[in-house]
Amino acid sequence: xxxxxxxxxxxxxxxxxxxxxxxxxxxxxxxxxxxxxxxxxxxxxxxxxxxxxxxxxxxxxxxxxxxxxxxxxxxxxxxxxxxxxxxxxxxxxxxxxxxxxxxxxxxxxxxxxxxxxxxxxxxxxxxxxxxxxxxxxxxxxxxxxxxxxxxxxxxxxxxxxxxxxxxxxxxxxxxxxxxxxxxxxxxxxxxxxxxxxxxxxxxxxxxxxxxxxxxxxxxxxxxxxxxxxxxxxxxxxxxxxxxxxxxxxxxxxxxxxxxxxxxxxxxxxxxxxx
Amino acid sequence: xxxxxxxxxxxxxxxxxxxxxxxxxxxxxxxxxxxxxxxxxxxxxxxxxxxxxxxxxxxxxxxxxxxxxxxxxxxxxxxxxxxxxxxxxxxxxxxxxxxxxxxxxxxxxxxxxxxxxxxxxxxxxxxxxxxxxxxxxxxxxxxxxxxxxxxxxxxxxxxxxxxxxxxxxxxxxxxxxxxxxxxxxxxxxxxxxxxxxxxxxxxxxxxxxxxxxxxxxxxxxxxxxxxxxxxxxxxxxxxxxxxxxxxxxxxxxxxxxxxxxxxxxxx
Amino acid sequence: xxxxxxxxxxxxxxxxxxxxxxxxxxxxxxxxxxxxxxxxxxxxxxxxxxxxxxxxxxxxxxxxxxxxxxxxxxxxxxxxxxxxxxxxxxxxxxxxxxxxxxxxxxxxxxxxxxxxxxxxxxxxxxxxxxxxxxxxxxxxxxxxxxxxxxxxxxxxxxxxxxxxxxxxxxxxxxxxxxxxxxxxxxxxxxxxxxxxxxxxxxxxxxxxxxxxxxxxxxxxxxxxxxxxxxxxxxxxxxxxxxxxxxxxxxxxxxxxxxxxxxxxxxxxxxxxxxxxxxxxxxxxxxxxxxxxxxxxxxxxxxxxxxxxxxxxxxxxxxxxxxxxxxxxxxxxxxxxxxxxxxxxxxxxxxxxxxxxx
Numbered sequence: 001x002x003x004x005x006x007x008x009x010x011x012x013x014x015x016x017x018x019x020x021x022x023x024x025x026x027x028x029x030x031x032x033x034x035x036x037x038x039x040x041x042x043x044x045x046x047x048x049x050x051x052x053x054x055x056x057x058x059x060x061x062x063x064x065x066x067x068x069x070x071x072x073x074x075x076x077x078x079x080x081x082x083x084x085x086x087x088x089x090x091x092x093x094x095x096x097x098x099x100x101x102x103x104x105x106x107x108x109x110x111x112x113x114x115x116x117x118x119x120x121x122x123x124x125x126x127x128x129x130x131x132x133x134x135x136x137x138x139x140x141x142x143x144x145x146x147x148x149x150x151x152x153x154x155x156x157x158x159x160x161x162x163x164x165x166x167x168x169x170x171x172x173x174x175x176x177x178x179x180x181x182x183x184x185x186x187x188x189x190x191x192x193x194x195x196x197x198x199x200x201x202x203x204x205x206x207x208x209x210x211x212x213x214x215x216x217x218x219x220x221x222x223x224x225x226x227x228x229x230x231x232x233x234x235x236x237x238x239x240x241x242x243x244x245x246x247x248x249x250x251x252x253x254x255x256x257x258x259x260x261x262x263x264x265x266x267x268x269x270x271x272x273x274x
Numbered sequence: 275x276x277x278x279x280x281x282x283x284x285x286x287x288x289x290x291x292x293x294x295x296x297x298x299x300x301x302x303x304x305x306x307x308x309x310x311x312x313x314x315x316x317x318x319x320x321x322x323x324x325x326x327x328x329x330x331x332x333x334x335x336x337x338x339x340x341x342x343x344x345x346x347x348x349x350x351x352x353x354x355x356x357x358x359x360x361x362x363x364x365x366x367x368x369x370x371x372x373x374x375x376x377x378x379x380x381x382x383x384x385x386x387x388x389x390x391x392x393x394x395x396x397x398x399x400x401x402x403x404x405x406x407x408x409x410x411x412x413x414x415x416x417x418x419x420x421x422x423x424x425x426x427x428x429x430x431x432x433x434x435x436x437x438x439x440x441x442x443x444x445x446x447x448x449x450x451x452x453x454x455x456x457x458x459x460x461x462x463x464x465x466x467x468x469x470x471x472x473x474x475x476x477x478x479x480x481x482x483x484x485x486x487x488x489x490x491x492x493x494x495x496x497x498x499x500x501x502x503x504x505x506x507x508x509x510x511x512x513x514x515x516x517x518x519x520x521x522x523x524x525x526x527x528x529x530x531x532x533x534x535x536x537x538x539x540x541x
Numbered sequence: 542x543x544x545x546x547x548x549x550x551x552x553x554x555x556x557x558x559x560x561x562x563x564x565x566x567x568x569x570x571x572x573x574x575x576x577x578x579x580x581x582x583x584x585x586x587x588x589x590x591x592x593x594x595x596x597x598x599x600x601x602x603x604x605x606x607x608x609x610x611x612x613x614x615x616x617x618x619x620x621x622x623x624x625x626x627x628x629x630x631x632x633x634x635x636x637x638x639x640x641x642x643x644x645x646x647x648x649x650x651x652x653x654x655x656x657x658x659x660x661x662x663x664x665x666x667x668x669x670x671x672x673x674x675x676x677x678x679x680x681x682x683x684x685x686x687x688x689x690x691x692x693x694x695x696x697x698x699x700x701x702x703x704x705x706x707x708x709x710x711x712x713x714x715x716x717x718x719x720x721x722x723x724x725x726x727x728x729x730x731x732x733x734x735x736x737x738x739x740x741x742x743x744x745x746x747x748x749x750x751x752x753x754x755x756x757x758x759x760x761x762x763x764x765x766x767x768x769x770x771x772x773x774x775x776x777x778x779x780x781x782x783x784x785x786x787x788x789x790x791x792x793x794x795x796x797x798x799x800x801x802x803x804x805x806x807x808x809x810x811x812x813x814x815x816x817x818x819x820x821x822x823x824x825x826x827x828x829x830x831x832x833x834x835x836x837x838x839x840x841x842x843x844x845x846x847x848x849x850x851x852x853x854x855x856x857x858x859x860x861x862x863x864x865x866x867x868x869x870x871x872x873x874x875x876x877x878x879x880x881x882x883x884x885x886x887x888x889x890x891x892x893x894x895x896x897x898x
Contacts, residue, residue: 014356014416021413022375025382025390037880053892060898079289082282091525092286098517099293100470102300103494106510109502110296112761113311117770120299134709136770137756148292152470153418156463157425163459164429194425201377202421202467209383215715219756221898226383228891233385234612235717236887237880246386253381254374310787311764329566330605336563340556347552392620402622450542458545480613484623486579486604496584496607498760501783503585528544 026250032243045244054228054245061224062252065207068146072203073196075147076154083155084162093159100152108145108216115141137219145217146210154199161195162188197260205253225249297514304507311507321508331493331509337404338473338490345411346468352412353419353468354461358453360420361427376417384477387414392481402484410482411472418471419464426460427453578818579604581614581625583805586678588838595825601818618643624814627822632667632804635674636877644673645809651820654827657847661866662804667874674806675823678841680778681802681864681872682719683795685785690772696794699727702773707753712766712774715759717883717890718875719801720747723775726798733876744889748896757894766791777803778862779841786840793861795868802872804844 036042048054079096086092099107113119115135122132135141165188173183189196209226225245232242300311304322308315325331356376363369379387391413395406430453438452454461476491483492494506578599580592584607592603606625608614611634618625619641630638638644649655652675655663662676684696690710694701702711713720722732724743734740755771762774767788776784781793807826809819825831829847836843836852842862843849849857857863864872878886 010355011359013352014359014420017352017356017413017416018372018375020394021391022378024394025387026375026378028390028393029386037884053888053895056895075289078285082286085279085282086286088525091522094466094521094525095290096293097466097470098514098521099297101473101517102297102510102514103491104474105476105491105494105498106300106502106506107296109311109761109764110299112764113768114296114299116765116768118768134755148296151293153467156467157422160426160459160463161429194428198421198425202380202418205377205381209381211383215758216761219712219758220715220894221756223891223894229383230385231887231891233389234610234616236884237612238884239389241884242386246382249381249383250378253377257370257374257377310767313768329569333563333566336559336566340559340563343552343556347549389616392616392622396620396622400622406622454542454545461545480608481617484606484617486577486606488606493584493607496609498584498609501585501760501763 029243029246029250032239033247035240037238037240042240045241048241049244049248057223057225057228058248058252060222061208064143064146064210064222064224065204067143068150068207069200069204071143071147072150072154073200076151076158076199077196079151080155080158080162083159084165089163093156096155097152100149104149105212107148108213111141111145111148111217112136136217137221139218139222142213142218142222145213146207149213150203150207153202157195157198157202158192159195161192165191201257201260204256208249208252297510300507301511301514304504304511306504309504310501311504321504322512324505325508325512328505331505334488334490334493335509335513337487341404341408341411341489342469342472345408345415345472346465349412349415349468350419350461350465353416353464354423354457356416357420357423357427360424376420379414379417380421384475385481388478388481391478395482402482403487406482406484407479407487407489410478411475414475414478415468415471418467422464422467423457423460426457430456576600576815576818577602577604578815578822579606579624579626580822581606581608581618581628581810583607583629584609586629586805586839588835591826591831591835594831595822599818599821599825601815601821603822615641615643618810618812621812624812625810626813626815626819628808628810629677629805630808632665632806633875633877635806635808636667638808638810639668639673640877643811645811645813645816646672647675647809647823648820652824652827654824654829657827657829657832657845659844659846661869662844665804665874667804667877668806674808675827676844677805677807677826678779678836678839679802679804679844680842680862681795682722682775682777682800683781683793683861684773685766685776685781685791685793686773687766687769687788687790688792689790690769696773697797699723699796699798701796702727702753702775703750704753707773709753709755710772711750711753712755712762712771712776713757714762714775714777715757717886719775720757720893721886721889722801722875723747726796726800729798732799732801732873733878735878735882740885740889744893747893751893751897754897757897763787779839782840782862795861795864795872797871799871799873802869802874804874 033045034041034043036044083089083092083096114121116122117132117134121135125133169187169191170183173187178186208224209229210224211227211230214220214222214224214227225248229242229245229249232238232245303311303314305317305319306314307318307320360369360372363372391410395402400406400409434452435448438448443451474491476495479489480492480495483489494502497503497506578601580603582605592605595601596603608617611630614628614630615634615638617623618628618638635644649671655675658676662679663671668674684702686694686696692706694704694706696702718732721740721743724747725732725734725739728739728742728746730739730743758765760780762776763780763784765771766774766784769788778793781791785791785793807823809816813819826835827845829845829851832843832845832848833851836845836848860868
């Protein structure tokens with residue numbers, strides 16, 4: 001392709017960005033991960049990571065990130081699908097995004113009020129004679145609020161994938177006698193898989209490093225790798241150990257990218273999964 | 275068919291109710307004379323009056339909006355061309371490594387990003403303030419733009435480009451007439467997500483700001499120790515209503531007298 | 542493509558317009574040129590009217606920035622790139638900052654109002670002779686509780702927290718020193734303990750508290766206690782005062798086995814650009830009327846005796862927030878245990894947290 005050169009000129013800022021704001025910080029983190037508190041070279045941080053506390057932390061981080069991603073997908077897919085059927089779909093899509101522009105801490109405080117013992121949900125339950133429920137500081141509230149935060153990141157790419165879907169494909173499938181489910185699993189879903197993957201990446205990866213709501217909504221009963229790193233950097237002032245956990249987080253992310261990564265590119269995606 | 279559409283309506287209504295519930299809750303309390311978010315006393319406008327008399331708060335808000343819009347814009351431009359660069363890479367493993375590098379900032383906790391950017395800026399000698407905050411926001415918004423644009427690019431049929439080239443289209447034509455229109459939905463989504471990232475960020479901004487420059491998030495977080503005042507609720511109410519009006523207004527203006535336009539247009 | 546170009550132009554125009562609005566506001570608030578004093582403080586930790594008053598009296602312009610943790614503030618100051626003239630760290634942070642050579646000595650001849658401060662709060666171990674710091678507010682760590690939700694328990698002793706009837710009723714602060722310290726105190730050990738066995742014993746004891754713990758949280762504790770979401774909370778006295786202001790049912794108690802006594806002091810960081818202005822500000826804040834107004838606004842305990850004379854008797858005679866010197870003898874100030882030991886505390890605290898789920 002002869003026009004390769006001109007394209008790479010436009011991409012220059014992007015690669016400069018990678019160099020300055022990705023590779024340089026990674027190098028810095030990798031460097032710090034080999035330092036102990038007094039700045040001497042050590043492997044202890046890596047050894048520490050393999051103690052039970054941190055391994056348990058990693059497992060529970062992954063488990064919660066998995067749950068958050070799963071529920072986001074379950075809620076987001078039908079939402080995106082129904083949105084494509086509405087009359088002013090672009091407007092509705094924008095209305096999905098707007099809530100995410102309001103400060104997260106404030107929304108979290110609102111959730112504390114809503115989920116509270118004297119909040120609207122419990123008041124509602126009491127109408128039906130159900131006694132006060134402890135909703136805050138449970139796995140339920142944590143996953144609910146996390147899904148709330150990430151849902152636009154899942155809806156948008158799926159919406160884009162669904163929106164360009166050719167309706168005649170679906171009609172054709174139905175004409176050929178396929179059931180709704182078969183049409184969905186054999187025609188619609190495979191064609192939107194790229195959007196789903198983008199959504200999963202945009203939700204799962206940051207879920208691993210969620211913080212703040214682990215404290216405000218889960219009352220520190222859920223601890224993620226991100227919380228642990230934050231503590232190491234800000235409270236313990238042990239940048240070495242914090243960096244080591246960050247190194248592992250990056251490694252995990254790369255593994256996830258490989259798993260969800262594109263096997264084929266571009267044009268072929270139409271013909272995949274026949 | 276009738277039945278599914280009814281179900282669809284109820285489902286969407288539920289999603290929207292949940293999405294807006296906390297915001298309406300915040301706004302409800304912005305009218306509370308009680309002074310806290312705990313119990314509602316009587317109706318008052320006093321918190322709204324407080325917002326307009328607090329010049330510092332308004333200046334912080336304007337700073338926040340400028341940084342958000344500019345950083346999202348620049349991040350979108352850089353990110354779109356970055357995504358183009360990635361997609362046209364021939365070497366598969368190089369492409370995958372770049373993609374992994376792209377996502378490093380998404381997975382890194384804000385504190386780590388903030389601290390390393392701070393070290394970076396002080397090393398280069400950038401004065402902390404508007405510029406350092408803007409650069410940081412651009413930096414951490416780029417990956418989400420790439421992530422949102424990439425699926426659209428991958429869906430693009432490369433025969434489309436070949437066909438255009440065969441018909442004698444120049445490189446610039448291919449970019450502006452074929453590629454960009456096709457990936458436009460992805461571009462808009464990327465821009466809006468970048469906006470979200472910028473408006474929500476606290477930790478990174480905290481580290482890289484200085485010399486009197488603050489954003490709304492930093493201001494709100496540091497209030498937490500002594501309690502957030504309802505002035506902030508009132509401010510949120512104003513921001514929310516204005517944004518809503520702007521978005522709806524923009525949508526209908528851009529709709530008028532035109533064929534379907536917007537995020538998902540297909541041409 | 543046309544639509545994209547249009548959007549880009551629109552965004553740029555909006556930004557330019559906003560920029561001019563901001564510039565106009567900046568000028569109209571009449572403070573573009575004067576010498577600035579940059580203050581770095583906790584959010585909502587000062588009466589903003591006092592800043593205006595200081596500007597009028599001194600002629601300096603105040604730039605006010607906020608932080609939300611001592612450690613984050615220290616990182617900012619250590620890295621430089623911005624010049625703060627005043628910061629308000631807690632006592633252990635002052636020790637660290639001294640060690641790292643981040644502070645400028647304070648010229649006492651420029652702070653005549655220092656005589657307003659209760660001598661009890663001067664010349665403390667973390668800063669002998671107040672060479673680098675001047676008291677701002679102080680307080681304790683204790684238990685805030687809601688008698689309406691309890692059956693008559695009181696909290697003269699830490700031991701009361703382990704009562705079986707308090708299942709899922711206790712909120713703890715998200716601080717390793719506070720929580721581990723509570724464990725140590727309840728066993729009669731010093732909360733500055735560095736003894737491995739004592740610490741392990743404290744962790745074992747805390748693990749038995751787990752069923753009673755509802756959550757480990759930060760500043761949200763105020764909202765939760767006021768809303769009666771929980772019956773008991775471990776918290777700082779200043780925060781307890783805030784809560785009691787909003788919910789009169791609540792009460793506060795400092796257990797007799799001992800607890801923590803803390804101070805937030807004003808310092809001048811090494812990066813200060815306006816040392817003269819910084820001294821003027823410190824002296825201004827120590828003025829009797831100013832300190833009284835500030836204490837009324839913030840609700841924390843002031844070390845300023847001259848201010849106490851001007852304040853409401855009912856507030857300043859409240860032993861829960863202005864404990865007498867005898868009671869204070871039971872309390873300990875956090876020693877700077879060094880990063881290594883702090884790491885041990887945090888590791889233990891992490892283990893405690895992980896045991897909750």
